Amino acid sequence: MAMIAYKCPDIVVVVLDINEGRIAAWNSDKLPIYEPGLDEVVKACRGRNLFFSTDVKKHVAEADIVFVSVNTPTKTRGVGAGKAADLTYWEGAARMIASVSTSSKIIVEKSTVPVKTAEAIEKVLRRNCADPGVDFQILSNPEFLAEGTAIADLTNPDRVLIGGKDNPAGHAAIEQLAAVYAHWVPQERILRTNLWSAELSKLTANAMLAQRISSMNSISALCEATGADVQEVGRSIGTDSRIGSKFLNASVGFGGSCFQKDILNLVYICETVGLKEVAEYWHSVITMNDYQKHRFVERVISSMFNTISKKRIAIYGFAFKKDTGDTRETPAIDVCRGLMADGAHCVIYDPQVGADQVHQDLATPKFEWDHPARAGSAVIGRDEISIVSDPYEAAHGAHGICLLTEWDMFATLDYQKIFENMVKPAFIFDGRNTLNHAALREIGFIVYALGKPLDPFLQCAYN
Numbered sequence: 001m002a003m004i005a006y007k008c009p010d011i012v013v014v015v016l017d018i019n020e021g022r023i024a025a026w027n028s029d030k031l032p033i034y035e036p037g038l039d040e041v042v043k044a045c046r047g048r049n050l051f052f053s054t055d056v057k058k059h060v061a062e063a064d065i066v067f068v069s070v071n072t073p074t075k076t077r078g079v080g081a082g083k084a085a086d087l088t089y090w091e092g093a094a095r096m097i098a099s100v101s102t103s104s105k106i107i108v109e110k111s112t113v114p115v116k117t118a119e120a121i122e123k124v125l126r127r128n129c130a131d132p133g134v135d136f137q138i139l140s141n142p143e144f145l146a147e148g149t150a151i152a153d154l155t156n157p158d159r160v161l162i163g164g165k166d167n168p169a170g171h172a173a174i175e176q177l178a179a180v181y182a183h184w185v186p187q188e189r190i191l192r193t194n195l196w197s198a199e200l201s202k203l204t205a206n207a208m209l210a211q212r213i214s215s216m217n218s219i220s221a222l223c224e225a226t227g228a229d230v231q232e233v234g235r236s237i238g239t240d241s242r243i244g245s246k247f248l249n250a251s252v253g254f255g256g257s258c259f260q261k262d263i264l265n266l267v268y269i270c271e272t273v274g275l276k277e278v279a280e281y282w283h284s285v286i287t288m289n290d291y292q293k294h295r296f297v298e299r300v301i302s303s304m305f306n307t308i309s310k311k312r313i314a315i316y317g318f319a320f321k322k323d324t325g326d327t328r329e330t331p332a333i334d335v336c337r338g339l340m341a342d343g344a345h346c347v348i349y350d351p352q353v354g355a356d357q358v359h360q361d362l363a364t365p366k367f368e369w370d371h372p373a374r375a376g377s378a379v380i381g382r383d384e385i386s387i388v389s390d391p392y393e394a395a396h397g398a399h400g401i402c403l404l405t406e407w408d409m410f411a412t413l414d415y416q417k418i419f420e421n422m423v424k425p426a427f428i429f430d431g432r433n434t435l436n437h438a439a440l441r442e443i444g445f446i447v448y449a450l451g452k453p454l455d456p457f458l459q460c461a462y463n
């Protein structure tokens, strides 16, 4: 929304949220999320044509176009629990829109939703609006930005996708929204489809992206077993223009608020329409991701002589990727839990993630994190974790370092100094393959690099 305000000075954008704390933060000097370049965009138009407010009803009533971007988490209870999308927040928003609308509006699905959601939303809108003269045109306009690169992705999108009804009113609504994006996006990159294609394209795009990572992660295990190098394999296959070079980095597992949620949602939809084999196919992407996180933990334990009980392990990075403070579904949660379950003491350092967030994440059951009222309050023992604000302190006295997020700063630390203050043998487990492994070995570290030929020391330990 900030980008629309930035690129379209003739349009007034009001961002609404029922969460007062968040809106206060959007109106302050410290925005509630860390995203490179976002501060500048917000500050350039806040108070000009970009406003943040909790007065949801007033501003929705006045709007011509309403983008609904509320959370659509995985259901945690009832039918479809653990897979289906929970549309409680969406339906709540639709009921509120209907109840305050006295003029016709375009309702844009910006959240990622199951295919056919527009049909349900339309029914809710129509049945709850007192004024029969009010028309709602529903469009699907899924968002493809990635966190950490959001500003670049929005400034220069590969495509903007708009789905609408295949009738004159639907076409007119599509063109109205297309005109907003046309302020800065070339026409040929604004794709128009029917509603269901747009909804399903979003789930498919995320499923395909996650599938690429799971495919490379599966190959990383085979590389370790055979002496091949997953980065060399990635480079070799990525030069095939049909495959392409992006999204081929093996990792300790993909995280983030959407990949897992959207694949589970896709799986659930397939099961609901009786496509068992299709559901199983997509579910294997999640199975492989869980396997990769588990495999990493097992490597750490087996390398350190099959016991990590009471050993201090430094965790470098807790966010789900670099350049974000977001920890939703970060692989670090499962890795830390796995290490703690074996008795390790994890000392966590992340340049953008604070202690409260780490404690909350490690104490919150799976899928509950996206339901704010149910976020965990269990206390993690002092013996199990510490959170520090300095990477050198994290590694001081540690037996091993697990690099879980590829923050650029980790590549430039003084590893000689770090090595000198660690217990020997000193281990580094690079879950992102971002460090200079040869230099680390030269210093004296025992290095495990994901999907790379195994260090002879580790081969012995493992066998």
Ligand SMILES: NC(=O)C1=CN([C@@H]2O[C@H](COP(=O)(O)OP(=O)(O)OC[C@H]3O[C@@H](n4cnc5c(N)ncnc54)[C@H](O)[C@@H]3O)[C@@H](O)[C@H]2O)C=CC1
Binding pocket: 016, 017, 018, 019, 022, 056, 069, 070, 071, 072, 089, 090, 092, 093, 096, 110, 111, 112, 113, 143, 144, 145, 146, 147, 257, 258
């Ligand atoms: N985070 C991302 O990078 C991307 C997210 N998406 C999709 O966008 C949607 C939102 O994602 P996030 O922004 O990450 O979630 P979020 O949980 O950070 O934000 C959702 C916000 O909606 C607010 N909200 C809930 N009900 C409301 C209501 N009735 N009226 C006003 N505000 C209400 C919540 O208070 C919350 O602040 C999801 O469907 C997600 O799949 C899609 C592409 C990228």
Ligand SMILES: O=C(O)[C@H]1O[C@H](OP(=O)(O)OP(=O)(O)OC[C@H]2O[C@@H](n3ccc(=O)[nH]c3=O)[C@H](O)[C@@H]2O)[C@H](O)[C@@H](O)[C@@H]1O
Binding pocket: 112, 143, 144, 145, 146, 147, 148, 206, 209, 213, 246, 247, 248, 249, 250, 251, 252, 253, 254, 255, 256, 257, 258, 259, 320, 321, 322
């Ligand atoms: O629907 C969404 O929310 C968004 O989900 C992803 O964006 P995001 O999760 O923000 O970040 P990604 O760059 O896709 O990374 C996701 C996870 O995959 C991991 N990853 C990514 C690329 C890779 O090669 N290997 C790999 O392990 C990252 O480290 C991270 O944990 C998609 O890339 C966006 O297009 C989409 O809009």
